[in-house]
Amino acid sequence: MERIAVLGAGSWGTALSIVLADNHHEVRLWGHRKELIQQINETHRNQKYLPEVELSDAIKGYTDLAEALNSVNIAVLAVPTKAIREVLQDVIKVIDHKLIIVHVSKGIEPDSLLRISEIIKEEVPENLLQDVVVLSGPSHAEEVSLRQPTTVTSSSDNLEAAEHIQDLFMNQHFRVYTNPDVIGVEIGGALKNIIALAAGITDGLGYGDNAKAALITRGLAEIARLGSIMGGNPLTFSGLTGIGDLIVTCTSVHSRNWRAGNLLGKGQKLEDVLENMGMVVEGVRTTKAAYQLAQKYDVKMPITEALYDVLFNDKEVKDAVDSLMARVKTHEMEDLVNISENRS
Numbered sequence: 001m002e003r004i005a006v007l008g009a010g011s012w013g014t015a016l017s018i019v020l021a022d023n024h025h026e027v028r029l030w031g032h033r034k035e036l037i038q039q040i041n042e043t044h045r046n047q048k049y050l051p052e053v054e055l056s057d058a059i060k061g062y063t064d065l066a067e068a069l070n071s072v073n074i075a076v077l078a079v080p081t082k083a084i085r086e087v088l089q090d091v092i093k094v095i096d097h098k099l100i101i102v103h104v105s106k107g108i109e110p111d112s113l114l115r116i117s118e119i120i121k122e123e124v125p126e127n128l129l130q131d132v133v134v135l136s137g138p139s140h141a142e143e144v145s146l147r148q149p150t151t152v153t154s155s156s157d158n159l160e161a162a163e164h165i166q167d168l169f170m171n172q173h174f175r176v177y178t179n180p181d182v183i184g185v186e187i188g189g190a191l192k193n194i195i196a197l198a199a200g201i202t203d204g205l206g207y208g209d210n211a212k213a214a215l216i217t218r219g220l221a222e223i224a225r226l227g228s229i230m231g232g233n234p235l236t237f238s239g240l241t242g243i244g245d246l247i248v249t250c251t252s253v254h255s256r257n258w259r260a261g262n263l264l265g266k267g268q269k270l271e272d273v274l275e276n277m278g279m280v281v282e283g284v285r286t287t288k289a290a291y292q293l294a295q296k297y298d299v300k301m302p303i304t305e306a307l308y309d310v311l312f313n314d315k316e317v318k319d320a321v322d323s324l325m326a327r328v329k330t331h332e333m334e335d336l337v338n339i340s341e342n343r344s
């Protein structure tokens with residue numbers, strides 16, 4: 001039995017707290033809203049984010065970060081990418097020992113273009129950081145909290161740390177694999193949200209399954225193209241954190257990214273969609289970051305570029321789809337062809 005702090009009392013922090021409590025760990029669920037934490041402690045429900053499930057007594061809500069982290073060696077960081085630096089800056093003010101930080105967020109920081117594990121290493125000094133582990137994969141909080149079968153991947157530069165986290169989370173409903181490829185795992189998890197937004201848009205426009213299959217496969221091609229150049233293992237993109245998460249996010253009504261895209265496809269304005277969602281839609285900021293990464297690494301990412309124009313340059317969604325379809329003709333395996341031509 002371990003004492004674990006989960007930082008972020010939204011959908012995913014709450015669902016992962018349920019998994020850890022099921023595994024007989026003592027869970028300290030920290031959130032910054034007093035009313036929500038009070039409600040969790042008094043009613044054993046998170047009414048705003050996961051109203052359907054009852055939380056066990058093993059999950060205690062905290063608003064005081066120092067209290068939540070007192071005598072704790074493992075912190076699960078479950079806030080949106082945008083909030084990660086702020087939370088870490090508060091964390092290091094209240095701890096005096098090393099933490100294993102498990103991050104479960106899916107994003108890339110625009111402008112700095114850092115992955116989350118890189119942000120953690122930038123913000124947390126070495127004397128306070130034991131290891132960084134990323135836990136990622138096809139896993140909607142709504143299904144995990146109902147104990148429906150789910151598979152994810154635990155990834156770290158330190159295999160022992162990845163295996164330790166695998167052991168903490170793994171149970172009959174929640175199967176955890178390990179993968180040493182942190183870059184591939186983080187890039188796949190973050191960039192699938194871009195493609196899910198695009199898939200929501202084509203569904204909102206009334207296009208069918210052909211369009212969605214095209215987005216998933218061509219989306220995977222551009223994610224893998226960028227991720228491999230950044231140092232990810234190409235095989236990771238055919239795994240849980242690549243195609244697996246892409247499928248679940250592009251095809252599920254649970255996905256906030258898909259739902260946001262769907263409303264955009266139906267003609268709503270981005271500001272209205274985000275305001276009404278009430279939960280994080282990571283894909284919007286990640287589209288900006290991926291657009292910048294594509295320029296930095298000189299990689300073709302046509303779907304990302306089309307979505308960037310919709311989100312940030314007021315391009316009509318229908319025009320964006322039309323311009324994707326009218327791109328200059330090419331070979332499906334253009335990257336492989338280029339590689340083999342360069343070899344011969």
Ligand SMILES: NC(=O)C1=CN([C@@H]2O[C@H](COP(=O)(O)OP(=O)(O)OC[C@H]3O[C@@H](n4cnc5c(N)ncnc54)[C@H](OP(=O)(O)O)[C@@H]3O)[C@@H](O)[C@H]2O)C=CC1
Nearest residue numbers: 009010011012013032078079080083105106140141279280
């Ligand atoms: N939901 C899911 O199924 C999954 C989500 N993820 C990833 O997990 C991350 C978190 O997502 P999720 O839980 O779904 O998001 P939600 O929008 O459901 O919840 C986010 C939580 O973070 C809190 N928060 C926001 N900013 C801060 C801050 N500065 N300090 C403290 N708390 C803050 C929010 O508080 P407030 O109520 O004030 O907004 C809210 O409690 C995302 O990166 C997402 O991609 C990964 C896998 C599955």
Ligand SMILES: O=C(CO)COP(=O)(O)O
Nearest residue numbers: 137138139140255256257
């Ligand atoms: O990452 C997720 C499922 O694996 C959740 O996706 P959304 O953030 O789009 O809801």
